[in-house]
Amino acid sequence: MNKTKARFGRVLGVLLLCLGGQPAQAAELALADAVRQALAANPGIAAQQARAEALRQVPAQAGALPEPRLRLNATSLPLDSFSLGQTPMTQLQLGLSQALPFPGKLALREESAQWEARASLSQVDESEIRLAGAVKRQWWQLFYLDRAIESVLRNQNLLRQFVDVAQTKYSVGQGLQQDVLLAQVELSRFEDQELSLRAMRRKAEARLNALMGRAAETPVSLVAEVSRELPELRPSAEYLALAEQHRPELQALKYQIEAARARVALADKDYYPDFNLGVVYGQRQGYVDLATIQLSMNLPINTANRQDRARDQRKQEWLQKKYSLDDLRNRIAEQIDVAMADYRRARKQTELYDKSIIPQASQTVESMLAGYQVNKVDFLNLVRAQVTLFNYETQYWQALSAANQALAALEVAVGKEMYR
DSSP states (O other): OHHHHHHHHHHHHHHHHHHOOOOOOOOOOHHHHHHHHHHHHHHHHHHHHHHHHHTTTTTHTTSSOOOOOEEEEESSOTTTTSSSSSSOOEEEEEEEEEEETTTTTTHHHHHHHHHHHHHHHHHHHHHHHHHHHHHHHHHHHOOOOOOOOHHHHHHHHHHOOOOOHHHHHHHHHHOHHHHHHHHHHHHHHHHHHHHHHHHHHHHHHHHHHTTTTSSOOOOOOOOSSOOOOOOOOOOOHHHHHOOOOOOHHHHHHEEEHHHHHHHHHHHHTTTSOOEEEEEEEEEESSSOEEEEEEEOOOOOOOOTTTTTHHHHHHHHHHHHHHHHHHHHHHHHHHEEEEEEEEHHHHHHHHIIIIIIIIIHHHHHHHHHHHHHHHSOOOHHHHHHHHHHHHHHHHHHHHHHHHHHHHHHHHHHHTTSSOOO
């Protein structure tokens, strides 16, 4: 009997120790490192950077004159003898001509291409901002799952201890067999939760690896300790002002509007003719050589079907970009408001769980555990209290993860990293 009681006391001591203990996890991948690796290795970003570099080569081409044309002719050649000196009209000609667009057209083509090139660079920045936000959100989701798995493992260990306690009390006639069965059922439920959480973690791990440009099956081990401080938010008007300055997607659309404006001006220039200037040198055998100067131009006379429609098209394209800019501003304002609302809710939940609910639930479990030792607390209530504590701990980590994911979404909306 004394040995049984001693064993019972040791088990209770282990239970109390487990309630206050926090398991450690090897630290490997920090959030900043994950973002840095993703930006360096993501193939989608590399593809956009290559496209931007290609567009950067366009303005110089668009602003250059067309290539000159060289001609070599044999004119007025007699077919009876093919002699170059038979008639004074026969000559060998060497000609050079240059197309000359109406003044201002080349500059407008180059300007339009420059704005498009700038827009493409801003689109790369936009993709990087979105990728960083996606990595942060996925990292925090994985962090939450790691904490949830740690919690469920700790609770499995506690429930195994509960089973030992119930069996010990039952063996000395102080407990019921149903208490043992109840603890085993709850233990099985925790084992089922572990399976679900690990499956969710594998999916989250694969998504994070994909964002980082790595093989989906690459093992990911996150740092176990992070700052739990959650900052105060600024007024939404400040975030809107920051977005106007820093959001790359907004800048890209502004550049595209300027490019469209240049194309409208170019369409207006198409009402004027383009020129072609040429010089021809003619060599005659036995006669004096000749020179010819040529100037030609196109005649834009069918303006109703060409120039008018082209100008209307360019104006509509410009208007489409302007309306898209207004729509984007509205969507960014919505993104900021949603992210702020999500953050405030999650932050409040985090504070509530951390400062009130979890400490009270922990004290309740410890008190009920001590009461169960002296048969003052029902075993079912003890198990329910422990399960409730587990749920609160899991919800705390979920709220902390949600708050940081909302901050990441807010940074994407603003287009600027502001936190951590």
